[in-house]
Amino acid sequence: MLVPAGRNKWILPRTGKMLVEGRVYLSEKLRKQLGNDTALNQLAQAAELRGAFGHVVGLPDMHSGFGLPIGGVLATDAREGVVSAGAVGMDINCGVRLMSTPFPADKLSQVELARLMEALEQRIPSGIGRSSPLAQYRTGNLEHVMCQGSRAVVAEGYGLPGDISHTEEEGCLTGADPAALPAEAVKRMHQLSTLGGGNHFLEFCLVDRVIDEELATRFGLAPGTLAVMIHSGSRGLGHQVCTDYSRLMLAAAPRYNIQLPSKGLAAVPIASAEGQRYLAAMACAVNYAFANRQLMAHHVREVLSRVVGIAPGDIRQVYDVAHNIAKFERHFGKDVLVHRKGATRALPPGHRDNPPAYRETGHPALIPGTMGTGSYVVSGTAELSETFFSVNHGAGRVMSRSEARKKISVSAMRESLGEVKVNSSSLKRIIDEAPAAYKDIDEVTLVLASIGLTRPVVRLKPLAVIKGEGDE
């Protein structure tokens, strides 16, 4: 199915109803690992959607998802093209925030680390179905959060102004309209400041390896220091927006003479009333997710200052990026809607959409690895234009959750975690997140770096991780 196109690069040729070809970035090893995964079919199907522009992209962590594969990018013509809820994904603005500290990680005792975890667990509920620990965010009257994102909660005292300038879109995607939210979604916006389950986590880590000294310095990441990574999204709200609009798009597509390649890729014209409403509802969920991570970052500051005495102002936000989002951008001289699903934007040095602090360097792109293994901070280069300035969002699964539960034993998982502290007393409840269920983060991250599309900046090593538990 894939035709080699140079080192770590493959073409998915145009066949059948595909309007554009696919470009897929995999090492030989990853291509073998992917095999004939349905992800390649899903990528080919996405290329059939009206207005598909340039090429569809499969990133090194790609694996099958609902509609578009996770680790997939689809750009559609902003005027003539469609928008697909499934091409953004269930967890709208699932994303990652990285905070740096000046604190030397080797000065942190195991007792202090345990205390940090305990204190954070008290403040941040995790797992499925949990409600906000903060009364004012359980009222359902959250129009300001939907419309202003991070800014709304920083204004209420949860954060520092620098957090906003160090967040993608400054923590607020334009075009949000709470009136576009489905009734069922409105019922589910009581979860601000909660972590969630699955691959979401809150991690204390160490800036372990500095690969690019100049960029690491510019990003404020000093070797040996303690850092914190928050991986979470829009919780039940985003899930409901995707579910309801995907169903609506499926019903509406025939009215616009749109032939759908699959249910998961249900789509309507961007210009249609349904398309506009989806984008307005999606922006609400995007902003809710930015605010969610903002609130958790506030708790991280409080706990770090209380337990180990780091001044809150010294805990800086490196950046916050979205992994599941659709945004209007300009590429190859054309206005397009870029759907990124399990993909992170990574703008190159000098790009005007960079935040001012990172205009010259390109903003940091955050790639969380698997629990217990490691994560990367990378930066995009000008050559990354061929992926619409997108990089992989993680390591990518090699097994489904159910497969992982069958094949991985608790003892094997415990061994693979090594010294990493885990909050969960029952590894069985998070076994679908075992490192063995994922690809190798080093291998995956180096695919784009080795062909000059990204510059790896630092590798982070986990010290302790908080995960939401599922069922046994």
Place this chain on the structure above:
DNA sequence: ATGTGC
């Protein structure tokens, strides 16, 4: 990913 499935 998810008050976890048409």
